[in-house]
Amino acid sequence: MEQHRTRPPQYRPRRGMPVPAQGGRRVGADVRRGAPAARRPAPPLVRAARRMPNPRLTGLGSGLFCGASMFALACLDQLLFGASLVVYGVLFLPVCALTAVWVRRGDLVTVPVVVPIAFAFGLMPVADSSGGGIAGRAMGLITALALQAGWLYGGTLIAGLIVTVRKLRLMARRAAQRRAAAAASRRPLPPARPPRPTG
Secondary structure (H helix, E strand, O other): OOOOOOOOOOOOOOOOOOOOOOHHHHHHHHHHHOOOOOOOOOOHHHHHHHHOOOOOEOHHHHHHHHHHHHHHHHHHHHHHHOOOHHHHHHHHHHHHHHHHHHEOHHHHHHHHHHHHHHHHHHOOOOOOOOOOHHHHHHHHHHHHHHHOHHHHHHHHHHHHHHHHHHHHHHHHHHHHHHHHHHHHHHOOOOOOOOOOOOO
């Protein structure tokens, strides 16, 4: 009489179920691979900067942003501070910094050009136009530009420094990418394995 052999039930994990990791082997593998340590939390100032909007403006967009911001701030200065040129000059500095930070990488060279134009455009509401007419407004604008040249140079210098730092970092990143690509192309290929004999 034929007897059926019975096998002990074998546990096979289903597909899609995570396989439990082996404790000792996992720890040893992490130690060998040099598992990264826990990241330190970023400083509050860095976290606040990351939460701020980070648009990317074209050259034309940066000029429009800087000019419109300075014109709006000049109107606000006229309403609140009686057209104080010192307040206008102080407000010009952060606008220059934001313009240099938010412009696209390909349009960095446009920032030192658009910043002085935006400064002159924003001066129109706060410039002294006591002479009356177009000639009096033009003379008031030229006088304000001459008297507030320090703020103009300071804002342009801030924008130029930020743009220069961004340009240097971009050049260093591209050089590192080129070096990595050249090193990868010079790396020898592994030897091909001989085919296994069949039969």
